[in-house]
Amino acid sequence: MSFLRNLVDQGRRLYAEPGSRFHKIWPLFDAGETFLFTPGHTTPKHGPHVRDYMDLKRTMSMVIVAMLPCLLWSFYNVGLQHFAAVAQVASRAIGAGGSYEYTVGWLQSLVFGSGYGAAIAADEFHVGLVDELVFGLQRMLPLLLVSYGVGLSIEAAFAVMRKEEVSEGYLVSGMLIALIVPASVPLWQLALAVAFSVILAKEVFGGTGMNIFNVAMMARAFLFFAYPAQLSGDFVWVAGNDAGGAGSSIVDGYSGPTALAAAAASKLQGNHLVPDGAVGYFQDAAHAVQAQVGSWWDLFIGTVPGSAGETSALCALIGALILVATGVGSWRTMVGGVIGLAVMAGAMNVFFGQLDGIGGYPIHWHLVSGGFAFGIVYMATDPVTSPQTDRGKWIYGFLIGLVTVLVRCVNPAYPEGVMLAVLLLNAFAPTIDYFIVRANIRRRVARLG
């Protein structure tokens, strides 16, 4: 430790003083130094002389800790979905008299050797946990690397330009972005999305603490509208291996819809002249999802196709408990969101329950489907883009839940609504606060005349 300390103390001479060799880029050194050691600044001579040990580094690292379950789950589930798809496509090809060749990725050939493709083909694609994790890491590590690499470089460049310390905000956004895109997304698109959102959604407003829209959600929205082919439909949710092309990495020929897409496309027996049990017709939306995607428990645990890190409601729940227990995330937003979702889904059930599509999708299925759980826990609770008042947080969460279901059920184009709901309510957060603040002022006037 004293060795490190000496290193840091010596290093400081290189940049700390104006005029020293690297002074122009001091924020970069400072970021490294304060990562290792808490800063040595003391309080001013007037005003409170002591400070709480809590700082923004710890605040942000708590969010990262809360996201770890989702990240670990993504390593596993990306591989699980991949091999399930590969096995299905291969058996179909072999059943039709053809053959199936498995393309080996970089990490797989590094870990298992170049004969890996032939080996698992010989084993009829029966794979274990290690194979799944290796594949998951093979897809997720580049996503994380690109997201953090691009984002932090831009942040650091702006910090140097502004002569400010590098802020910790992007440490959370970077991981969020990797978790809310499909694992199959091309890396150049991801890099573009990250650059777009860090520069135009955050730094132009002044950096961490000043942005209006959630940075990670903006990255996803950019991808969603700029490259819809890689971010919607039934073909993108299961990652494959690049065959060297520039396209997205999907398992060719495999269609894996998300639960919400399956629910939205469900046809109910009662509404059509078909016999019970006819192929493609279901009792209700939940049965359609159960037949095509997985059971409620599959959705809850997260063994279904979807964006890399947001399939598991269970992991999001664990994250929510960590955020609430440490006091970093607002439980008001989360509870408000669940209530809003339940109210709107209930209303949809009552009014549209008998129609084809997602109208009759039950509340508890809504809760575990798509990115709602992830979104309300990690995105809606962003302290910068959500309202600053306690009452405002209730309203904000409630409306996010409500709009999420509204988009899911009423909008024909987008099966998932949480992204749009969070961004919409980001825009309204200051308005919500405005009414809470006016109420405070009215109370003051009533009290003091």
Next chain:
Amino acid sequence: MITHKIRKGFDLPLVGATARRFEDAPPPPVVAVAPTEFPGLKAKLRVREGERVLTGQPLFHDKGDPGALWCAPATGTVSRVVLGARQALQRVEITCEAKDEFAELPRIEPKALASTPRPALVDALRAAGLWPLLRQRPVGKLPDPTRQPVAIFLNGMDTEPLAADPAFAVQGLGEDLQAGCDLLRALTDGPVYLTVRPGEQPHEYLALQGVEMHAFAGPHPAGLVGTHIQEIRPLRAGEVAWCLRTTDAVLLGRWLRTGRYPFERVVAVAGSTADESARRYARTRQGALVSAVFGRARIGEGERVIDGTVLSGRAIARDGFIGIRTTTVTTIPEGEDERDLLGWALPQPRRLTMHRAVFPLLGRRAVEVDARLHGGHRPIVNIGSWEAVTPLDILPSFLYRAIEANDLDEALKLGLLEVTEEDVALCTVVDPCKLDVGKVIRKGLDLYEREG
């Protein structure tokens, strides 16, 4: 007696509490009076270096308000006049003589209080150098003598960390306290509120005539006058209230009864680096050399000596002087060279915090704390810390933003006049982004004084 329960707030669990015993501190060789203790005061010197002064003789006055005087707390020679930037007076030092001779002060007969016109009372107080003991709300500076207070808040409690307990410090001073209260009664048509901790009261409080007693339970800031005003008698637009502590009222009463300048002070010494022998209620003199207040104990290097508490005091040098209103002196380690390896990532069971993210246990032991910031300055990222320690019905982060945007109208609507820096001190302490909330509040109040 009405008991008010304050729910939001935070009691800083610090080691280094003061033992509940009195001790006469050695007489200070030098005393000082510093106008820098009063922000905004432009002092005009009335004595010269080398001049002999008597106890209670005026040393300087405010250029903007010549009626209010600051008086010498001891008899002796003006040994040093310290000037700062642009010749602004920093302090006047007096080398003390062994025996006090008292300067002639304006005199009010206790029996004649009721018949003395109020302006005469105010003038006497101001000429006797006792005006600096009072504060006016809103804004929290010296009272404007031309305005009538609608009430006087007499604070008989203190919830700041390691602060002297006024209820203990006034022991045996019941007669002075009563005289002081009588004087306060004569200064206002409104009531005089005495605020106390709930539970057993010292007989000095119980015996007080002419005050309305209110008890405040709960964590700090339950003991701040800002909290008391909001709970008992919120101030309407244009109204002012005066406030002071029971220990200050004792001094007013002593002047009333004796006609002499009340230079005596009882100062609690506290803090983790203060020697145990020093941590007691020291009987000393206003403006005393701080080392004299510590008695035999030494003040070590690398210690921050605070004239006041860690929340609202001001740092003074090791050879500095205590102030006019000082009742507590705290010392903590400066901590400059301390740097914790990966401090932001590891659980910290022995650090000052109200955040569960730092250490997740509910019940906390008292901790040693130093003067470090424990983090870098960041823009506002609000995780609800400010709100959790603010019992007043204000929205601190919106008030902060309104002031930073120089929007005085909005700041006033948001309750700027209900707070001073001490009411938001806890916000500053707990803020993860290390913002100085109190400084911004004072900036807003300065703006109000200039433009309001």
